[in-house]
Amino acid sequence: MIDRAIIGFRTKPFAAEVEKGRLRLFAKAIGETDPIYFDEAAARAAGFRSLPVPLTFLFCLEMERPDPYDWFDQLGIPLGRALHGEQSFEYHNGTCAGDVLTFESEIIDIYDKRGGALEFLVQENHITDQRGDRVAKFTRTLVIRHD
Amino acid sequence: MMQLPDYEAIEVGDELRPLSLPPITRQALAVYCGASGDHNPIHVDIDFARESGLDDVIAHGMLVMAYMGRMLTQWVPQSAVRQFDTRFLAMTRVGDRITASGRVAEKYTDGDKRYVRVEIVASDQTGEAKTSGSAVIALA
Numbered sequence: 001m002i003d004r005a006i007i008g009f010r011t012k013p014f015a016a017e018v019e020k021g022r023l024r025l026f027a028k029a030i031g032e033t034d035p036i037y038f039d040e041a042a043a044r045a046a047g048f049r050s051l052p053v054p055l056t057f058l059f060c061l062e063m064e065r066p067d068p069y070d071w072f073d074q075l076g077i078p079l080g081r082a083l084h085g086e087q088s089f090e091y092h093n094g095t096c097a098g099d100v101l102t103f104e105s106e107i108i109d110i111y112d113k114r115g116g117a118l119e120f121l122v123q124e125n126h127i128t129d130q131r132g133d134r135v136a137k138f139t140r141t142l143v144i145r146h147d
Numbered sequence: 148m149m150q151l152p153d154y155e156a157i158e159v160g161d162e163l164r165p166l167s168l169p170p171i172t173r174q175a176l177a178v179y180c181g182a183s184g185d186h187n188p189i190h191v192d193i194d195f196a197r198e199s200g201l202d203d204v205i206a207h208g209m210l211v212m213a214y215m216g217r218m219l220t221q222w223v224p225q226s227a228v229r230q231f232d233t234r235f236l237a238m239t240r241v242g243d244r245i246t247a248s249g250r251v252a253e254k255y256t257d258g259d260k261r262y263v264r265v266e267i268v269a270s271d272q273t274g275e276a277k278t279s280g281s282a283v284i285a286l287a
Binding site: 025026028029030031032034038046048049052054055056059060061063064068069079080081083084085086087088089090091094145 | 166168169175178179181182183184185187188189195196198199200207208209210212213214217220221224225226228229230231232233234235237238242280285
């Protein structure tokens with residue numbers, strides 16, 4: 001069982017710059033074909049400041065931390081036993097290449113099902129941009145298998 | 148420039164144009180591993196996957212969610228997407244052919260803002276739902 005005392009555990013705030021090359025690589029990896037994700041001129045023509053950050057990429061940027069799984073070790077969660085259970089995003093403002101985004105995460109809940117065979121860990125990430133504006137929030141639920 | 152769909156013309160039950168993907172390959176998982184920054188070995192290292200009690204590597208749930216996102220943004224500009232939620236129901240494996248589809252589940256207004264909520268699902272070649280969720284789209 002994961003110690004419930006870690007509810008409220010926060011990772012150190014982490015800032016990451018949104019890089020054009022990285023966005024293009026990501027767009028390619030998901031099979032994207034829309035030119036706004038590759039070509040700045042197309043992005044501008046579509047009303048974006050630069051290449052837009054794809055809907056799910058904020059999750060990836062949070063993993064830019066030097067060791068994105070360090071808190072698994074700190075909390076004693078075996079990585080190979082963790083599955084992604086749920087993921088949600090709330091978007092307040094669009095983000096684009098060139099933005100510097102700061103991520104602050106907190107474990108907000110832990111619960112179990114099937115008599116403890118499955119544990120669920122819910123982590124919230126608040127994202128602000130270089131102006132300090134809240135741009136998005138995402139919530140990740142991990143499932144830890146104890147079977 | 149992509150236009151927002153007309154709120155009045157949308158009806159609950161309308162189907163979004165599905166997005167069908169080629170079969171998931173190990174190479175696609177390796178490329179996504181690098182591009183996403185999610186280096187969890189369970190997606191690319193079969194030895195690690197086996198030590199963790201699985202038969203083989205499994206696809207990143209976030210890759211499947213990204214496919215669902217592509218299905219949404221071929222319909223509306225991503226700046227209209229306010230919320231995007233998914234639940235990962237089953238593991239996606241090498242060889243699976245994912246199709247992302249969606250339908251309008253609800254239309255509603257909040258003050259002078261108009262929204263539609265769409266239900267989305269990503270299923271494999273057998274019709275098994277891998278990921279299901281919803282998205283809220285703001286329309287003018």
